[in-house]
Amino acid sequence: MKNIFDLKETNALIERINKLDAYAKPLWGKMSVDQMFAHCNVTYEMIYDSKHPKPNAFKKFMLKVVVKPYVVSEKPYKKNSRTAPEFVVADSKNFVEEKARLIDFLIKTQNLGASYFDNKPSHSFGSLTAKEWNNLFYKHLDHHLRQFGV
Template identity: 65%
Template sequence: MKNIFDKSVTEEVIGRIEKLSPKTQPNWGKMSAAQMLAHCAVTYEMVFTDKHAKPNAFVKFMLKAFVKKAVVGTKPYPKNSRTAPQFIISDEKEFLVEKKRLIDYINKTQELGENYFDGKESLSFGKLTKEEWNIMFYKHLDHHLTQFGA
């Protein structure tokens, strides 16, 4: 798994995002390119904003027990896999706005560095290691950039 905290990997991911256009079509799934960028930004919103409510104790237990391994494990996501409700983007989005927002989040994450994230509390999964944060960030971006051929 590539390390999203490494500046060269961050630049590579941003380069892949730069290859997208509003007209880029997915190889699978229903999202537009703008919706996909907004979808990918949700992971960062959960870290850097208060936009998303913290799950209650039961939901958090269920997420840790049944979802965490799939999200922070190295096994790739399957195509057309189910997503959490807060990640569903059904309204139209402005491509350039979403592209800039996602790139800004990726750069902020890289600049803060892996030590900032080591032991940091995840909204859904509790404390994660820097390796788990890396996998969660990179694997999700890679999955959706591959989805759009980037």
């Protein structure tokens, strides 16, 4: 798995993002490119903003036991994987704004570095290692960039 905390890898992701325009079509799935950017931003909003309520104890336990191993592993997501309700973006978004927010989140995450994230609690899974955070970040974004052919 590539290391999102490495400046070279962050820049490579940003280059891929910059290859997309507002008219890019997905190779699979139903999201438009603006929705995909907004969807990817949710991951970072859960870390840096307080706009998403934390799950109750039962849901957090289920997420930790059932979903976490899938999310933080190095095994790629399958096409058309099920999306958690918190990540569903049903309405149109502003392509330019969502793209800029995603790039800003990537830069902020890379600048904070792996040590900032090591043993940092996640919104849904409890404390994660820097490697688990990396896998969560990189795998999700890579999946959606591949969805749009970049």
